[in-house]
Amino acid sequence: MKLFRPWLITFLIAPVLVFASETRTIELPDGDMMDMRVVKPESGSANAMILGFPCDQGMRQVELRMSEQIAEQNIEVWMADLLGSHFLPSEASSMRNLTGEEVLALIEDAHEQTGKRVYLVTAGFGAIPVLRGAKEWVDKYQGTEKEKVVAGAILLYPELNASEPEPGVAMQYMSITSQTSIPVYILQPENTPARWWLDQLKTELEKGGAQVTIDILPKVRGYFFMRPNATEHEKSVSHVLPQIVVNAMNQMNTAQE
Amino acid sequence: MKRLSALLFSLLIALYAGSLMAGELKPYKGKPLPDFSLVDMNGKQHSLADYKGKVVLINFWATWCPPCVKEMPSMQRLQDKFADQPFETLAVNMGEDKATIQEFLDSDQMKKTPLSFSILLDSDGAVLKSWKIFAFPTTFLIDKEGNITHGLFGGLEWDSPEAVAVVEELLAK
Numbered sequence: 001m002k003l004f005r006p007w008l009i010t011f012l013i014a015p016v017l018v019f020a021s022e023t024r025t026i027e028l029p030d031g032d033m034m035d036m037r038v039v040k041p042e043s044g045s046a047n048a049m050i051l052g053f054p055c056d057q058g059m060r061q062v063e064l065r066m067s068e069q070i071a072e073q074n075i076e077v078w079m080a081d082l083l084g085s086h087f088l089p090s091e092a093s094s095m096r097n098l099t100g101e102e103v104l105a106l107i108e109d110a111h112e113q114t115g116k117r118v119y120l121v122t123a124g125f126g127a128i129p130v131l132r133g134a135k136e137w138v139d140k141y142q143g144t145e146k147e148k149v150v151a152g153a154i155l156l157y158p159e160l161n162a163s164e165p166e167p168g169v170a171m172q173y174m175s176i177t178s179q180t181s182i183p184v185y186i187l188q189p190e191n192t193p194a195r196w197w198l199d200q201l202k203t204e205l206e207k208g209g210a211q212v213t214i215d216i217l218p219k220v221r222g223y224f225f226m227r228p229n230a231t232e233h234e235k236s237v238s239h240v241l242p243q244i245v246v247n248a249m250n251q252m253n254t255a256q257e
Numbered sequence: 258m259k260r261l262s263a264l265l266f267s268l269l270i271a272l273y274a275g276s277l278m279a280g281e282l283k284p285y286k287g288k289p290l291p292d293f294s295l296v297d298m299n300g301k302q303h304s305l306a307d308y309k310g311k312v313v314l315i316n317f318w319a320t321w322c323p324p325c326v327k328e329m330p331s332m333q334r335l336q337d338k339f340a341d342q343p344f345e346t347l348a349v350n351m352g353e354d355k356a357t358i359q360e361f362l363d364s365d366q367m368k369k370t371p372l373s374f375s376i377l378l379d380s381d382g383a384v385l386k387s388w389k390i391f392a393f394p395t396t397f398l399i400d401k402e403g404n405i406t407h408g409l410f411g412g413l414e415w416d417s418p419e420a421v422a423v424v425e426e427l428l429a430k
Contacts, residue, residue, distance in 0.1 A: 165391035167408030168287030191321040193351070193393050196382040221321055229323070 018042050019071035024078075026109050029101045034085040036106070037064060038078050039071040048151055048253060049076040049116040050245070051106060055124035055156075055223070058083055058090045062226050062238075069242035075249070078110050082129055092159065095125035096174065103133020104140070107150060117151040119249050124223070127158035131176045138181055152183035152252045154245055157192060157222045160201065171197070178207035183256070185213045185248040189220040211255070215248065282423050285397065285408040293384045295377040298355060303347065303377055305403070311343040312427045313399040314415075317379075317390045319351045320361040324412035325394040330370035334416040335424065337373075342428055343401065346374035351393065352382055400427050 024036040050070060054063050059081040067077040082102060088094040107118055122130045134150050141147045162172040184205055188195050195216060202212045217224075217237060224230055225238035237244075294304040305313070316332060318325035329348075336346045350358055358376060361367060379385055388397075391410075398407040406427060413420060 161391070165395075165410050166286060167395045167397060167410055168285060168290055168389050168405065170389055171391050191319065193385070193391055196352070196385050197391065 019068055021068070021071075024109075024113075026105070028085070029105055032086060034080060034102070034106075036078050036080045036109075037067065038076075039067045040076050041071050041074045043074070045074045045076045045116075047116055048119055048249065049078065049110065049114055050119050050121050050249070051110050052077055052079045053103070053120070053122040053126045053130055054079070054081055054083075055122065055126045056083070056090055056092055056095045056159075057124070057223070057226065060226060066225075066242045066245075070246060073242075073246050075246060076114060076116065078106070080106055082126070092125045092164075095128050096162075098129035098132070100129060100132025100134070100136040100176075103129050104136040107133060107137050111146075111149050117149055119151050119252070120153040121155075121245060122153070123156035123158075125159045127153070127155045127160055128174055128176060130155075131160075131180050131182075134182045135176060135179055148256075150182050151256065152185060152249075153180075154185045154187065154248045154252075156187045157189055157194060158186060158201070159194075160204075171200075173201070173204050177201070177204045180205055181209040183211045183213075183252055185215070185252055187215050187217055187244060187248065189217045189222050189224055191219060191221040194222075213248075213251070213255075215244075217244070282398070282407045282409050282413065282420060285405045287389065287405070287408065290388050290397075290405060293387070295349065295379055295384060297375045297377050298358065301375075303375060305399075308345055308347075308399075309403050310401050311345050312339075312401060312424060314344075314346045314396060314424075315399065316346070316348045316394055316396045317351060317385065317388070318348055318394045319353060320357060321353075322393040326361075326366070328394060328412040328415060329367070329372065331413070331415040331417075333370050333372050333374065335420065338416060338421065339424060339428065344424065344428060347377055348372070348374060349377045349379050349384060351379055351385055351390075354380075398423065398427060400430060 019039050019041050021037060021039045024038050025033050026036060028034050052063065052067060059079065063079060067079050070077050082098055083090060083094050110118055120130045120134060130153055134153060137150050138147060160173050160177045162174050165171065186198065188198060198214050202214060205212050220234045220237050221227065224234040225241055227234065230238065292305045294302055296302055320326065332346055362372065394412055396409045397405050400406050407423060
């Protein structure tokens with residue numbers, strides 16, 4: 001049993017860890033405190049970082065694990081749970097009601113601390129506050145060097161509909177959809193009704209000037225990386241999802257060079 | 258702790274799926290939708306106009322959608338209940354190939370309640386778009402005159418007394 005003393009585990013694991021993680025607490029504009037999970041590569045890092053937000057289902061181990069896998073590729077990742085920090089219920093309406101103020105504050109803090117360009121990453125209804133925050137950044141720093149600090153948003157199955165679907169009734173998007181000007185990279189699972197409407201979503205996003213790239217993830221469903229009933233294929237795609245996000249980031253970086 | 262988190266998340270997903278299953282047939286609010294022509298699993302062409310004079314249940318589904326799969330046996334029981342009346346069920350599959358659908362139909366879970374109604378193939382999503390389908394399952398009820406009377410997003414127990422009463426009312430008109 002002595003073999004399993006904690007110091008020994010630390011010793012055994014230490015050589016393979018290529019990142020360090022810490023909790024950073026910041027004060028939000030409304031006075032609430034928010035804990036950020038900061039995962040830094042041990043040996044230097046790229047000049048761009050990821051500011052990640054869980055979807056409307058809240059922060060779970062899977063997002064934290066993915067942030068570590070991304071950090072292993074020398075990319076610094078900050079993760080913030082927008083709903084959890086306010087004890088808001090895990091549902092779409094909570095995300096719809098969030099302004100972009102908090103995301104703006106987090107971008108400010110992340111850029112101030114690291115000096116890096118920021119890629120925003122989220123899933124589902126998380127796209128709403130994330131795009132709102134990005135717009136607030138662009139509005140605030142338009143025409144300055146800081147305008148391009150927000151390098152883009154990588155959105156997994158973005159849910160930008162303004163209300164729940166009604167049979168036979170055209171979808172209305174949240175107004176932020178057509179007010180977005182930062183580059184957007186959509187990772188859309190094939191097995192979702194929304195994949196049939198990507199051309200409409202792209203058109204709506206482009207109205208605000210956003211450059212939109214769409215990548216279909218074959219044979220997976222929405223929320224695939226957190227489904228208890230995930231198929232074997234969904235599990236295998238979940239394993240490579242951090243790499244898919246990094247590839248999207250690299251592609252957006254190259255396009256902007 | 259990890260196991261507890263997994264359990265809680267499973268419960269959340271179950272509640273979410275449950276909320277999708279708690280659909281309710283409501284009067285249709287949208288505009289009239291266009292006729293369509295689609296082939297079924299046997300290659301037979303179906304046009305909605307062919308069904309004038311019948312009450313039609315049109316269901317949009319996919320094999321990967323759990324609430325869609327869950328409601329299918331009850332849809333078959335509803336079809337069986339009105340087998341001798343002018344009532345027809347059409348299940349429009351969204352974008353999957355015939356082999357995938359056939360594998361689903363041959364699966365153990367579907368062997369318990371084999372489906373006798375037509376499964377139509379909307380391979381390129383054209384009908385999904387013209388009928389403005391944004392979520393699965395989505396189902397419509399159409400009266401004998403070809404008017405859409407009810408719509409529903411989410412699953413339903415189609416042989417429940419409430420759903421049967423709506424179909425009976427449409428058949429009586």
